Amino acid sequence: MEIFKYMEQYDYEQLVFCQDKQPGLKAIIAIHDTTLGPALGGTRMWTYESEAAAIEDALRLAKGMTYKNAAAGLNLGGGKTVIIGDPRKDKNEEMFRAFGRYIQGLNGRYITAEDVGTTVADMDLIHEETDYVTGISPAFGSSGNPSPVTAYGVYRGMKAAAKEAFGTDSLEGKVVAIQGVGNVAYNLCKHLHEEGAQLIVTDINKEAVMRAVEDFGAKAVEINEIYSVDCDIYAPCALGATINDDTIPQLKAKVIAGAANNQLKETRHGDTIHEMGIVYAPDYVINAGGVINVADELYGYNSERALKKVEGIYSNIERVIEIAKRDRIPTYVAADRLAEERIERMRNSRSQFLQNGQHILSRRK
């Protein structure tokens, strides 16, 4: 991978490699764009096949956060971190504290939070070294784990997409196939079950599957069966790139609406599902609940205010669908336009975010 060429092509601002031998820290912080404000995005811990795969993931996820934050109307840019390692075996206190010092060194250009493989406890360790972290324990006046709020946003966005596909936003009796029943999807299952939807689930973690079966009467299927099951809605809630050449021909769903980041393997897959008449709720619009929630900390966290904003994901999805229909374009293109237009407008009145972010974070005290 020619890194500078890639960064230039997609307008990345900064890539930071963090290494600390003793605790075994190998982290990559990618800052995509800070036109709207400091880059806010989670820290993912994952066992990558190669360093190149880790760099690519950090870059793709950071760009996704730029678009997510812009489309959600937040005054934040986009960034993300990946820590290379197995979250079940390789974590230790010194690792997250060392990482916290690297974040502090960026002086507010990047603010972190949870993502796959990290927890509120990890964020608390980072907080020992820096204030530029959100989603720490509520005892610190923070919003805590963002996943239940992300789930609520996905539920709201799913209803808006269902309205377009089925003429009603009621999910009662609808069959929803959920891929990955982790932190977000478990909470999503709760909302769907309460509304009377029928759930089909899969996960590589058998315990997670059993919990959904026991708690919500979900039907369990094998990992690769989830694409071809008879369902109304496919909800990708594990990792990215699951909408691709292999899976699209198997899909029976009329709606795709889930929590995972970077769901389309390539943009052309968004064109294909559009041509098939599938209503696709763009990933970064529907899964913005978590970041909307943690971003509220920057104003002094108020859970009611944050939830009200997250409820608005319903109208954000409606708006994207409206633009897509008006301009005869796929929904993923409509979402990109929405985000890019906002960034462009702000770029013309403001330059890169380079000053210390302290003035924003001090509001939460």
Ligand SMILES: NC(=O)c1ccc[n+]([C@@H]2O[C@H](COP(=O)([O-])OP(=O)(O)OC[C@H]3O[C@@H](n4cnc5c(N)ncnc54)[C@H](O)[C@@H]3O)[C@@H](O)[C@H]2O)c1
């Ligand atoms: N947590 C949040 O607030 C939040 C916010 C926005 C987006 N997201 C995205 O949503 C997705 C889920 O996040 P989460 O916090 O619930 O993560 P999680 O790690 O708690 O859950 C993911 C689940 O997917 C399962 N999984 C992994 N690979 C799988 C596969 N091939 N097939 C089936 N299951 C598989 C895992 O075992 C796990 O149970 C991620 O893509 C994340 O980036 C999360």
Ligand SMILES: CC(C)C[C@H](N)C(=O)O
């Ligand atoms: C809570 C957020 C800052 C991070 C979250 N994992 C996301 O992708 O949106």
